[in-house]
Amino acid sequence: MNGKRQPLVTIGDYRMISLRVARAKAQKYAEMVANGVSPVATARRDRGAESKVEVLREGAELYLATEMAGKSAEYQRTTRRALEKDVLPVLGAKSIKAVTADDIRAICDQIKGRGAPKMALHTRNAVKRLYEYLIARQLAATNPAELIPARFIATPDSRTRVLAxxxxxxxxxxxxxxxxxxxxxxxxxxxxxxxxxxxxxxxxxxxxxxxxxxxxxxxxxxxxxxxxxxxxxxxxxxxxxxxxxxxxxxxxxxxxxxxxxxxxxxxxxxxxxxxxxxxxxxxxxxxxxxxxxxxxxxxxxxxxxxxxxxxxxxxxxxxxxxxxxxxxxxxxxxxxxxxxxxxxxxxxxxxxxxx
Structure with a gap:
């Protein structure tokens, strides 16, 4: 790039990534290089941003900005709404590692109190996915939402059951x-x-x-x-x-x-x-x-x-x-x-x- 040899950028562990995703990443990196952007420098910058993340709101913003990029508009909207409506106003200023299962359960109970048990379950699932992301980046050690079985939040009738x-x-x-x-x-x-x-x-x-x-x-x-x-x-x-x-x-x-x-x-x-x-x-x-x-x-x-x-x-x-x-x-x-x-x-x- 710009006549200079660039360090190699890895796409991912071949055991954990599909060919379709690998090709998409390779195309993305190729486009970055064509536009004069270094994939390696970008990755380092992102890792630098991750190192500054401490409270849940910062972690959620990083998650929404990076992990949500390839999702459908509807998926992004419902995930963002679940986090911003009920979770971040209560837990946004709390340390990522200090959030407990009781914190998540209390939020879900509050949502159920509004007569929206399915939304409570959706919110629990959104937090669970958020913490899976944070754990993968070593920003969290445990997943508090994972400690709450779905059946303790909502029990939808199978005749109307729709998988999230x-x-x-x-x-x-x-x-x-x-x-x-x-x-x-x-x-x-x-x-x-x-x-x-x-x-x-x-x-x-x-x-x-x-x-x-x-x-x-x-x-x-x-x-x-x-x-x-x-x-x-x-x-x-x-x-x-x-x-x-x-x-x-x-x-x-x-x-x-x-x-x-x-x-x-x-x-x-x-x-x-x-x-x-x-x-x-x-x-x-x-x-x-x-x-x-x-x-x-x-x-x-x-x-x-x-x-x-x-x-x-x-x-x-x-x-x-x-x-x-x-x-x-x-x-x-x-x-x-x-x-x-x-x-x-x-x-x-x-x-x-x-x-």
Missing amino acids: PDEIGTMLRAIYASNIRRPLKLALHLLVLTMVRKSDIVEAAWSEFSLNGARWTIPAARMNRGRDHVVYLPHQAVALLRELQETQASRNFVFPSVRGDDRPIAKSTLNQAVKSLGLDVEHFVLHDFRRTAATHLREMGQPSDAIEKALAHTVKDTPGGAGHAEHTAQQRQILQLWADFVDMQIESGRPRVAG
């Missing part, structure tokens, strides 16, 4: 870090990405897929409404299916029973796999993934009728409605947008390595 963004990431990271069989990990990930019912995944047959066309046609015989349902697969789902295909244990079922090729895994298998993880995700059943996807997509501004179609719900056709080509493009867009959002949640909780 950080819960999506927590669950999928735990799934991949667990000892359950690799095919079951991929099955659970596909269940999240495709917005289908558990039985659709469990009974999926290879004959239903066109991986080159990124389509999965679930036959009418297996659908509640008695019509074929086409799932327009995001590229992440295609990659998972190709991995399963390469290690294909069955010519018939995508997820065959370990007892034989002639039948799929039992419907209870995925429930048992999730239960074995012992996650701090309360009042959750696998069917909640569908509601979770629909809710977050609506918050992203996607049309409700298109979301309902992605869920294989019956939607009344309207005059002048979308034609086949437009419908296909819309469904592909929705499922790809959702898969990218899920990716972001998985990556957001991975340990970072300073570069």
